[in-house]
Amino acid sequence: xxxxxxxxxxxxxxxxxxxxxxxxxxxxxxxxxxxxxxxxxxxxxxxxxxxxxxxxxxxxxxxxxxxxxxxxxxxxxxxxxxxxxxxxxxxxxxxxxxxxxxxxxxxxxxxxxxxxxxxxxxxxxxxxxxxxxxxxxxxxxxxxxxxxxxxxxxxxxxxxxxxxxxxxxxxxxxxxxxxxxxxxxxxxxxxxxxxxxxxxxxxxxxxxxxxxxxxxxxxxxxxxxxxxxxxxxxxxxxxxxxxxxxxxxxxxxxxxxxxxxxxxxxxxxxxxxxxxxxxxxxxxxxxxxxxxxxxxxxxxxxxxxxxxxxxxxxxxxxxxxxxxxxxxxxxxxxxxxxxxxxxxxxxxxxxxxxxxxxxxxxxxxxxxxxxxxxxxxxxxxxxxxxxxxxxxxxxxxxxxxxxxxxxxxxxxxxxxxxxxxxxxxxxxxxxxxxxxxxxxxxxxx
Ligand code: GLU
Numbered sequence: 001x002x003x004x005x006x007x008x009x010x011x012x013x014x015x016x017x018x019x020x021x022x023x024x025x026x027x028x029x030x031x032x033x034x035x036x037x038x039x040x041x042x043x044x045x046x047x048x049x050x051x052x053x054x055x056x057x058x059x060x061x062x063x064x065x066x067x068x069x070x071x072x073x074x075x076x077x078x079x080x081x082x083x084x085x086x087x088x089x090x091x092x093x094x095x096x097x098x099x100x101x102x103x104x105x106x107x108x109x110x111x112x113x114x115x116x117x118x119x120x121x122x123x124x125x126x127x128x129x130x131x132x133x134x135x136x137x138x139x140x141x142x143x144x145x146x147x148x149x150x151x152x153x154x155x156x157x158x159x160x161x162x163x164x165x166x167x168x169x170x171x172x173x174x175x176x177x178x179x180x181x182x183x184x185x186x187x188x189x190x191x192x193x194x195x196x197x198x199x200x201x202x203x204x205x206x207x208x209x210x211x212x213x214x215x216x217x218x219x220x221x222x223x224x225x226x227x228x229x230x231x232x233x234x235x236x237x238x239x240x241x242x243x244x245x246x247x248x249x250x251x252x253x254x255x256x257x258x259x260x261x262x263x264x265x266x267x268x269x270x271x272x273x274x275x276x277x278x279x280x281x282x283x284x285x286x287x288x289x290x291x292x293x294x295x296x297x298x299x300x301x302x303x304x305x306x307x308x309x310x311x312x313x314x315x316x317x318x319x320x321x322x323x324x325x326x327x328x329x330x331x332x333x334x335x336x337x338x339x340x341x342x343x344x345x346x347x348x349x350x351x352x353x354x355x356x357x358x359x360x361x362x363x364x365x366x367x368x369x370x371x372x373x374x375x376x377x378x379x380x381x382x383x384x385x386x387x388x389x390x391x392x393x394x395x396x397x398x399x400x401x402x403x404x405x406x407x408x409x410x411x412x413x414x415x416x417x418x419x420x421x422x423x424x425x426x427x428x429x430x431x432x433x434x435x436x437x438x439x440x441x442x443x444x445x
Contacts, residue, residue, distance in 0.1 A: 001027075002034030004044060012053045019102030021321060021346070025109045026053060028350060032428035035417050040436070046444070048436045055108065056089075057081040060101070061151040063129060065143045067136075076100075077148050079127035081161055082108040085438035088159055089125030090115055090374060092166030092195075095173065097132040104128055106321070107166070110345055111374070113431030114367040117406050120378035125161055127152070133168050145176035152177075153184050158191030158384070164377050165195045167320065170241060171207070175200075190384035194377035198389075203380035205395040206373075211245025211343060212396070213372015213403045214316060214364075218341030219253060220407035221362040221423070222314075225338070230254030232338070235312035236273075237261045238319030239282050239289050242343040242370070246316050248275045259310040261319065262289040266307040269299045311335035318343030326351030333359050342366035353424065368410050368427040375402045 001009065009030050013023050030049070037044055063075040078101060081089040091111040094103070104126050112124030131144055155161060165174055174195045181192055196202035205212070215229065222228050232255040236243050239260050247257045256272040267273075267289055274296060281287045281295070293301035308315070308328035313336055317324050321344065329352035332340075339362035342348060346366055348356070356363045376399055383389050390398075410426030419425050 005030045021106035022102045025106040029428050032425045055080045055082045063147050065147045075129050075131040077129045078104045080104050080108040082124045083112045084123035087121035087123045089161040090122035091126040092164045093169045094128035094166040095131045095168030099128045099130045114371045116431040116434040118375040142176045146180040149177045149180035191381045194380045204392045206376045208245040209376035210242045210373030212249045214341050214343040214369050215249035216403040217369040232314045234314045235259045235310045236316045237307045243318040261307040265303040267293045313338045315340045317347035321346040324348045324352050329355035341369045365424050
């Protein structure tokens with residue numbers, strides 16, 4: 001790492017002790033930014049990096065609620081409003097027992113660059129709670145969401161901060177959150193949340209957007225090697241919203257997705273995953289992947305283990321951070337891997353990224369490859385602002401244009417900085433320069 005950046009990085013790490021995932025996200029970005037600071041010494045003089053690493057505002061609050069047996073439960077809520085140089089803070093809410101400040105800050109930090117890359121006017125933020133929705137009744141989830149919003153409402157707004165979903169937060173949770181916001185504020189402020197239901201201000205394609213976008217981005221990478229998804233053997237990790245829609249899109253483009261996973265194990269389905277059955281098990285019944293294997297002939301279920309043991313020419317990690325390490329990357333390489341497109345946020349460890357890059361595998365980092373979700377959230381905000389709703393075809397066309405645009409911007413930036421094909425460098429520099437320029441223009445705030 002560049003020596004000037006190294007000392008800024010050391011200070012950031014020391015000021016934020018115990019936040020391993022945030023440290024990892026910062027280091028990974030800083031490693032790309034040396035050459036930018038050679039060209040733009042004004043960024044160093046204005047302490048852009050120091051400011052960028054310090055969130056504009058961090059909110060931590062108590063979320064009390066009662067479970068179905070009448071017992072009081074206490075969770076912790078977070079919203080980190082990281083950077084508003086380009087627009088209102090924008091980013092999802094994650095409900096998962098692993099959530100703590102370090103996770104929210106890593107996600108918020110990534111979101112700044114991702115949102116900048118979309119070309120849409122949105123800043124970066126993220127939030128969530130250590131609440132575990134798994135095994136909770138609808139009524140419990142509703143009471144939790146209402147309590148969460150009873151604190152959060154005072155910090156958000158269509159011009160201030162616009163949350164959406166992430167792991168553990170889908171259409172059901174956004175519905176309860178929106179209802180409570182509307183009740184407290186007495187405003188039908190559609191643009192305060194995205195990922196809403198289609199009959200009450202949501203956008204078509206938003207549910208599909210992250211998974212579709214990841215496949216569109218990966219398809220653009222494959223094109224640079226004169227190939228496509230057609231005929232590829234694909235492994236996807238996860239089986240949530242991003243994974244299911246990535247599987248659907250990859251198969252629509254002619255690939256066979258032979259495996260996917262959940263936190264208990266993975267399935268191998270050589271005939272190609274049956275997306276309808278997967279949706280029924282995961283989305284309608286909120287069941288486990290094991291049940292998919294039980295209902296379909298010729299499918300094997302592996303309890304525990306790693307989905308990355310399955311041979312693939314294209315890998316799409318769509319589960320969670322640090323799910324693919326250096327060893328898994330090396331195993332994937334043995335079997336003719338061509339490309340990796342990250343549907344999740346930071347699913348590959350730094351070791352894994354190094355393995356892929358050294359081997360010349362096309363590697364699309366999450367902040368570029370999974371930006372389709374938040375980009376379509378910005379399209380939802382546009383529709384809300386103009387009190388309009390667009391067709392599926394039109395919205396999907398916009399998503400495709402945006403993803404191709406992100407791909408091309410990352411590729412062009414990598415070329416400009418003398419590292420053709422390095423999408424990590426292209427995404428980090430492309431996102432950073434846009435935010436840094438806006439911060440410079442807006443003065444020391
Ligand atoms: N949570 C998603 C992400 O990681 C979407 C955020 C949004 O739509 O605001 O980008």
